[in-house]
Amino acid sequence: MPKKLNCFPVLFIDYVRNENEPITTLLSRIVARVRLQKLAASAPVSMRTRNGIKKSFVWKVCFALIMAMVAPQAFSACRFAFTSQLLMVSPGTVVIPSDLPVGSELPITTQWNGRGQFTCDYPYPPTGLYTYGNSLTIPLTKAPGFSDVWATGYPGIGVRMYSYITGQPITANPTTTPTLGGPMGGGSPGLYFMYSIISAASNAVRLIKTGDIPSGTFPSTLFATDFAQSAQAPAFGYLWQNSNTRLSTWTLGSFTIASSTPTCSLSTASATFDMGTLPATSFTGGAGVAYPVWAQDQSLISGGCNASTVSMTFAGIAAAAPYSNAFANQGTAKGVALELWQKNGLQAIPNSSTPINFAPQGTGGKYTFSARYLQTAPTVTAGTVNATVTVTVNYK
Structure with a gap:
């Protein structure tokens, strides 16, 4: 019975x-x-x-x-361990190349000091899966021109954060996780939770160039706050539920910024072409025809250069049209002008604002040029030939 x-x-x-x-x-x-x-x-x-x-x-x-x-379920007792995440930038002084393109990562690494956590009392054997959710708020605005970079307040520097769920940059504010599942730990009753929408990877927080970056001191900057929302366990339901519990803050530590200023120099102040002595009768091509023989190449010698680009412009007296791409003869010979060329490259045009680019040369390197005559009249008369060209070197 x-x-x-x-x-x-x-x-x-x-x-x-x-x-x-x-x-x-x-x-x-x-x-x-x-x-x-x-x-x-x-x-x-x-x-x-x-x-x-x-x-x-x-x-x-x-x-x-x-x-x-x-009846309404009572939540489990939970204890929170708040953590202030301080990301220290290494090295302490960051040298930013002046030619670093906008959108590039700054040449730094970050180190941080752990994650916020809490433990909940749980009377059942800790087996199966637990579920939890959390959110992240960002007290920053998007950097102009970027959808996934947040302005830090320091000119030209933004921060990009990566999600541990998707591995992609965090773009929403606030960002809320879906309900996630994970294995319960073994051993005595009780649950240990860790929350952070930001990935735990060492490169999860990156600084991005968003514009011109001046030298100075980057101030300590709060860029995110984690809030724990809920935790559930098998056979119990909600262990805890509260969307206003701050679990951790994320702060970029202060560091020094030094802009890299490139320098270039020349060890030679001038270069002289020996155009040789030619009979006037050797110019038989007619007006607008270059003499077929080049003078021996000459070079400007580098005194060292740490720039990424070098360019040059050329000033002097241009020959009369239609030969104004050549430099006018300042000697006594008539019917000739002088052409100056980058070796195996472009012609140096008198007073043009369009520069000729060169590969930067270290100490002892050469910026080499070629020169030749240009006949500008049907007949060339004997005399002296000379022209002076002033070269302006630009680098960055």
């Missing part, structure tokens, strides 16, 4: 239990049917396995227990 319950009042529930079904699951199913039952002054409760064999033991399902199951 089924065993009678000793508590009062009770419910009459004749329910079939599946083999190996946890008690908590069974109770949940019982609660689902409680509204269909009528209270009785005294009633037995019996349980049968699916194969119909009656158990000799019966759980005492009291009305008070059922009421506890349907």
Whole structure:
């Protein structure tokens, strides 16, 4: 005969239990049917396995227990360990190349000091999966021209943060995680949680050039705050739920910024071409025809250069049109002008604002030029030939 319950009042529930079904699951199913039952002054409760064999033991399902199951659930006790994430920039003085393109990462690394965490009391064996959610707020605005970089307040420097969920830059503010799952830890009851939408990878926070960066001191800057939202565990439900609990802050530590100023120099102040002595009658091509023989190449010698680009412009007296791409002869010969060329490259045009670019040369390197005559009249008359060209070197 089924065993009678000793508590009062009770419910009459004749329910079939599946083999190996946890008690908590069974109770949940019982609660689902409680509204269909009528209270009785005294009633037995019996349980049968699916194969119909009656158990000799019966759980005492009291009305008070059922009421506890349907009442609002009390959360577990949780203890928070707030962490202030301080990202230290290495090296302490950052030298930023002047030619670093906008959008590039600054040449730094960051080191941080752990993550916020909390522990919740949990009376069941810690097995299965727990779920949790959290959010991140960013007290910054987007850097102009960028969808995934946040302005730090220091001119030309923005911060890009990467999500540990997607591995992609964080673009929303606030950013909220979906409900995530993870394995429960083994051992004694209790749960250990760690929250951070920002990835734990060493390169998860990167500084980006967003414009011109002046030299100076980057001030300590708060750029994100983590808020824990909820945590759930199997067979218990919510361990904790509160969207306003600050778990960690993220701050960039102060560091020094030094703009790299390139320098270039020349060890030679001038270069002279020996155009040789030629008979006037050797110019037979007619006006606009260059003499077929080049003078020996000459070079300006570098005294050292750490720039990424070098360019030159050339000033002097231009020959009369239509030969104004050549330098006018300042000597006594008539009907000739002088052309100056970058060796195996472009022609140096008198007074042009368009520079000729050269590969930067280290100490002793050469910026080499070629020169030749240009006939500017049908007949060339004998005399001296000379022209002076002033070269302006630009680098960055």
